[in-house]
Amino acid sequence: MAKKQAIPRGILSVRAEGDFNPSQIKAAVDALQGAFTQFKAEHTQQLAEIKAGRSGADQEAKLEKINAAMSGLQKEVEDAHTKIAASQMGTPGAGLRDKEYTAAFNAHMRKGDVQASMNKGTAEEGGYLTPVEWDRTITDKLRDESPMRELAQVQVTSKAGWSKLFNMGGTGSGWVGETDARPETATPVLAALGFGHGEIYANPAATQQLLDDSEINIESWLAAEVQAEFAEQEGLAFISGDGAKKPAGILTYVTGGANAAKHPFGAIKVVNSGAAADIGSDAVLDLIYGLPKKYRQNARFLTNNLTIAKLRKLKDGQGNYLWQPSAQAGQPATFHGYGLAEDENMPDVAANSLPIMFGDFKRGYLIIDRMGVRVLRDPYTKKPYVLFYTTKRVGGGVQNPECLRALKVAA
Numbered sequence: 001m002a003k004k005q006a007i008p009r010g011i012l013s014v015r016a017e018g019d020f021n022p023s024q025i026k027a028a029v030d031a032l033q034g035a036f037t038q039f040k041a042e043h044t045q046q047l048a049e050i051k052a053g054r055s056g057a058d059q060e061a062k063l064e065k066i067n068a069a070m071s072g073l074q075k076e077v078e079d080a081h082t083k084i085a086a087s088q089m090g091t092p093g094a095g096l097r098d099k100e101y102t103a104a105f106n107a108h109m110r111k112g113d114v115q116a117s118m119n120k121g122t123a124e125e126g127g128y129l130t131p132v133e134w135d136r137t138i139t140d141k142l143r144d145e146s147p148m149r150e151l152a153q154v155q156v157t158s159k160a161g162w163s164k165l166f167n168m169g170g171t172g173s174g175w176v177g178e179t180d181a182r183p184e185t186a187t188p189v190l191a192a193l194g195f196g197h198g199e200i201y202a203n204p205a206a207t208q209q210l211l212d213d214s215e216i217n218i219e220s221w222l223a224a225e226v227q228a229e230f231a232e233q234e235g236l237a238f239i240s241g242d243g244a245k246k247p248a249g250i251l252t253y254v255t256g257g258a259n260a261a262k263h264p265f266g267a268i269k270v271v272n273s274g275a276a277a278d279i280g281s282d283a284v285l286d287l288i289y290g291l292p293k294k295y296r297q298n299a300r301f302l303t304n305n306l307t308i309a310k311l312r313k314l315k316d317g318q319g320n321y322l323w324q325p326s327a328q329a330g331q332p333a334t335f336h337g338y339g340l341a342e343d344e345n346m347p348d349v350a351a352n353s354l355p356i357m358f359g360d361f362k363r364g365y366l367i368i369d370r371m372g373v374r375v376l377r378d379p380y381t382k383k384p385y386v387l388f389y390t391t392k393r394v395g396g397g398v399q400n401p402e403c404l405r406a407l408k409v410a411a
Contacts, residue, residue: 025077032073032325039066040321043313067309070325074333075342077326079144102131109218109388110211112377127376127389130222135373137223138230138392145231147343148238148250151300151361153399156369164193164366164399193263195368196243197395200233202226205385222375226390234394238367239345247396250365251347251354254406259397268401270354270408277351277409279307281314281322287358287407288336295360295403300332300339302357304346311335349409359404368395 046059104115105128121129130138143149172185204225210216240249242258252259253268260267271290273283291299303311312323324334332339338358347353370393378387398404 028073028076029326029328032070032077035066035070035073036325039063039070039312042066063313064309067312070312071305071308071342074326077328078332098131102133105131105134106218108377109222109375112379127374129372129374134219134222137219138226138373139369141223141227142231142234145227146235146238147302147341148235148361148365148396149367151302151341152238152365152367152396153362154367154369156371158371164195193397193399195366195395195397196241196246196248197368197370197393198245198247199391199393200230200246201389201391202229203387203389205382205387207384208379208386211386222388222390225388226373230392235343236345237394238365238396239343241396243397247367247394248398249396250357250398250404251406253398253401254354254408263398263401265401268398268404268406270406272408272410274411275409276411277349279310279349279355279407279409281316283407284311284314284322284336284356287356287405288338291359291405292402295363296338298360298362299358300341300361301335302341302343302346302361303355304344304348305342306348307346307355308333308340308342310349311340351409353409354406355409356407357404358407361404364398364400364403366397366399370394 042059042062046056046063049056049059100117101121104113104117105121107113107115108118108128118128121131129135171187174183174185176182202225204222206221211218234247236249237247238249240251241247242249242252248259248262250268251257253263254260255267255270257267269290271283271287273279275283288296288299308323312321314322316322322336323340326333332341334340346357347355349355373390373392376389376391378389381387
């Protein structure tokens with residue numbers, strides 16, 4: 001479900017393919033601000049053309065190109081702090097938590113050697129747990145790729161499953177005098193909720209000659225190979241997974257969804273867009289204020305880039321654009337003053353779809369990571385390639401639907 005558009009080179013000329021430095025970051029922010037100014041001018045002209053009875057098609061084509069450029073620039077600005085951190089990483093092996101195990105794991109990855117220090121990393125399925133630093137590298141890369149990992153609470157556990165207890169109320173109380181008896185009161189009712197989980201895997205391959213090359217950074221190579229597959233699969237599951245051998249997606253808890261009756265607190269409430277196949281600024285305002293005040297402080301929007309393109313055209317009653325670009329590196333764009341996260345797994349704007357989620361995702365959605373990434377080295381199945389069967393157990397589900405709201409495209 002690719003939604004990315006080509007970015008005009010003329011507008012995105014400041015984009016760097018390698019690491020960012022401060023001057024490049026400033027250039028990206030300036031270019032983003034300039035693109036938004038150009039966008040507002042073209043949109044104003046388009047509205048004038050339509051008001052005069054003309055189609056405004058020329059402006060629409062220009063707006064699409066500028067939108068694509070702004071999306072690319074916005075992502076560069078938001079990712080800048082990650083690229084800076086990556087460029088400042090120390091030399092391989094520096095400051096390792098367990099040098100002996102890391103060295104043994106490295107030797108096993110390259111040659112298949114098994115040393116005594118590897119025993120503690122043996123998994124019951126065969127293969128070995130990755131060293132702490134390797135596991136952290138893969139997890140960090142997944143966080144960079146998956147918006148839900150950035151937004152939601154992530155809980156690491158040593159067990160395959162996870163359940164949580166909820167207090168449903170029912171505690172009794174009463175008024176008494178100084179010397180009156182204190183009779184027993186009603187006891188609160190508890191309800192348990194389990195979170196869907198499963199095992200996600202990747203199976204990258206490399207030739208033995210490539211592994212023999214001492215210049216190959218095994219840690220970086222493995223993380224890069226598995227991140228795309230892991231991120232794609234779990235990212236989709238966090239949004240729309242059915243909970244069967246995988247996480248239960250956040251959209252499935254919305255009123256009318258497959259898991260709407262699963263949570264003890266009920267379903268995630270919806271706000272209609274007010275139009276059969278479109279969204280407007282008033283509906284988004286209703287979405288914001290439909291969320292209790294205590295959850296709005298840390299709330300964010302979650303939507304895809306095609307919906308963001310629509311949001312960029314919305315204005316308030318004074319004619320001010322409600323979407324605003326990042327003002328500095330690492331910061332998200334905002335809409336109605338709230339941060340805007342982009343996830344291509346969110347639905348497009350269409351009749352009865354749920355294109356926008358809003359709320360405090362840290363309190364609303366929980367991701368469960370089974371501790372450790374496991375790797376099984378297989379040099380036999382596909383000679384002359386060595387396969388690295390890499391697995392990680394992941395779960396997820398809504399832990400508090402009251403923190404979240406969904407916008408539904410409906411009249």
